[in-house]
Amino acid sequence: MAHPGLEDLVERFREARREAEADPGNPGQLELHRRLAEDCPAFTQNLLFLAWRLLRFEGPERPLEDRLAEVQRLLEMAVLGSYRSAPAVVELGFFLDTYRDAPHEAARLYEEAGARALETVRESWRGLIRYWNDERTKETLEKALKLGELAEKLFPDHTPLMLEVLTTRRYAALDGLLSP
Numbered sequence: 001m002a003h004p005g006l007e008d009l010v011e012r013f014r015e016a017r018r019e020a021e022a023d024p025g026n027p028g029q030l031e032l033h034r035r036l037a038e039d040c041p042a043f044t045q046n047l048l049f050l051a052w053r054l055l056r057f058e059g060p061e062r063p064l065e066d067r068l069a070e071v072q073r074l075l076e077m078a079v080l081g082s083y084r085s086a087p088a089v090v091e092l093g094f095f096l097d098t099y100r101d102a103p104h105e106a107a108r109l110y111e112e113a114g115a116r117a118l119e120t121v122r123e124s125w126r127g128l129i130r131y132w133n134d135e136r137t138k139e140t141l142e143k144a145l146k147l148g149e150l151a152e153k154l155f156p157d158h159t160p161l162m163l164e165v166l167t168t169r170r171y172a173a174l175d176g177l178l179s180p
Contacts (some may be wrong), residue, residue: 024053037077047074047075050074072096086114093107122158132147145168
């Protein structure tokens with residue numbers, strides 16, 4: 001069987017989400033998400049959504065421990081399939097902390113997720129400041145200066161970001177926004 005295309009996966013996910021919004025407790029919508037997880041176990045967003053739905057809406061006829069085991073398996077798959085993305089790691093941390101009484105493991109996961117999220121913030125700020133520098137209008141340089149101040153406080157040792165902040169200051173000085 002050929003692997004479904006990305007557009008097909010996204011459409012199936014949207015359809016399952018529409019079903020979930022229309023009737024949150026409907027076991028049929030859970031089945032749509034389960035089939036999608038079987039067809040593409042690396043589709044992290046579906047795994048996270050299915051885990052969340054199982055915790056909240058699956059009926060009492062299924063033993064709690066069976067549900068929790070499935071949720072944990074889905075979250076572990078999401079962490080693996082997302083290459084340990086911050087959102088997937090933090091969701092597994094919340095689950096372990098809340099349902100498995102594993103606060104130490106959860107804390108380790110929270111630290112990992114925080115480090116990954118900070119890395120993303122650093123790189124996104126670098127890109128945003130670079131964009132504003134390239135635009136080089138009074139408004140964009142003012143935005144870049146403001147974000148640069150915050151970046152210096154949070155990430156003073158991140159050289160690529162600090163180089164963009166220095167470029168902003170140089171442009172702002174040349175354009176009369178800062179005194180030389």
